[in-house]
Amino acid sequence: MGFYLIRRMLQSLMALIGITLVAFLLIQLVPGDPARAVLGPRASASAVAALRRAMGLDRSLPTQYWSFLTNAFHLNFGFSTLQQSPVASLIWPRLGSTLLLTAYATVVSVVFAVPLALVSALRRNRPADHAIRLTTMVTFAMPAFWLGLLLILLLSVHLTVFPPSGYGVGFVGHLDSLTLPALTLGLGLAPLIVRTLRGSMVETLGSEYVEAARARGFREARVLRRYVLRNSLVASVTVVGVNVGYILSIVVVIENVFALPGLGSLLVTSVQNRDFPVVQGIALVLGAIVIIVNLVTDLGYSLLDPRIRLSGNR
């Protein structure tokens, strides 16, 4: 376990460095002068030169990267000239909303996915299974923002059950406003979980311990609950953990559909305004979250299932 732990943590560290490198090098890719791109064509040469100095662009690349890295390590992501505010103070207040939505959506998608996967696995290659697989294929091909608009039309405009946008007041208000976005994300993510779970459930249903449980005369409901569902919950947590990067990608889009004050909406306005320090900061924070969640998932799973860490030495 110790060896696996060290190896896995080294991998995560390399991924973190990779993310800082990409975020750092992004600004070097800007065609022409990044300071000019921020200030626009009508800015004076001296203003551009001052911003270049402020952004540190007049120093050598390794020096720039080193200070970028050490600053990021201290959670200092630079200063947004456009918003006249440190990037970190723009990011922290919005992180909570993004994480809350992500967690809520994950719960919703698991609630949708587990029963569907169970039915699909139990009725393998029967009409019910084909119907579920076709449905998940269709929802997978749906643009998340479009699904969000359909739900707004149905549940906000016609049925007025949930507010179409905004973040509400207090925790309950937040949850109320987040229900529609979470539903959108949950429906969008469920196919991902259903597919993986169906496979793992088919395997579990055919395994000897399920057969043994049935042979001992346990009722089918108990076999499913105690043996099949319990296993599948671990599997679905893993699916979510491994795909957290994909989930955050959709969260960023959905936040804009519902006008939520999260990192996604900040990211989109910053990209439009070419506010590079904010874009870099958000990429770093969300990238780091993905890496940490992946690491925790892997370690948790390998604690539960020794086969992972033993076969992982390949």
Next chain:
Amino acid sequence: MAIASSSTQPSGFAGLTAQSAYRIDRLRKRATAEHRFSTLAIWVGVFLVVVVPVVSLLGPVIGFGHPNAPNFNAILQPPSLAHPFGTDSTGRDVLARVFAATPLDYEVGLLTTLMSAVIGILFGGIAGYFGGWLDAVIMRVVDILIAFPFMIFVMAFVAVFGPGLTGIYVGLTTFGWAFFARVTRAEMLVIRERQYVLAAQTAGLRTSRILRVHALPNVLRPNFVIAMATVVWNILTLASLSYLGLGVQPPTAEWGSIVASGQTILLIGQWWVSTLPGLVIVIVGVGFSLIGDGIADRFGYDFRLTV
């Protein structure tokens, strides 16, 4: 000896008991049914993927008006025979705009996938065939890229190159090749031990020739499955970014930006501008998914659309 054993241990179909013959028959029937099902899936998929561009090209011939020409006498008309998808807030025919966007969405989806596939097969092939430190370095990069919240980094590329298609092309290719590389490497690990590759090596063929002539054709099929998923995914990303105002800029029609243009009036009950164009994205997405899944089913790949 042979005669004696054949009487006690039946071999071949003739000696099977009735029960096992029945079992084999059922298995065979099920396999045929699954085969038919995947064939059907592939052909329905091909139909959906082809029908959208064909109808889009014929659209202007049938005539719903110019995609970008406003008509202030026909503002926000609900779907009708003259305007099957209705008209938007400046009286443009929504269906005409959807048709006008088809070549653009197909072009971005297919080109970014092709570029990702070429890069991914190249690097994955090298990693799998040669192994060693090359393999370690390439696969580390692949692992990192696959874990990335890619939408955020594609947006970052859009910030770099400014709103428009350049950032989307660069971003989608930068992250898309990793999936192809992973699959190609896994296939290559098996292929390099195969007899025909060993034979080619013994015959003294150049490595480049072995890779091109003997290995490449055998990694194409699983990569094709990945490619179908990538096309869906890249079209969805393009539509999402255009929806957010980061992709194709107005007045150029793009599926996602058409949906976005109807969002404010959706809230007051004028639903058609935002909802109907999304159906086309779903049709195209399901089409490509059916092709990919049909092929995956047929050849028993355990990877599917969803990563």
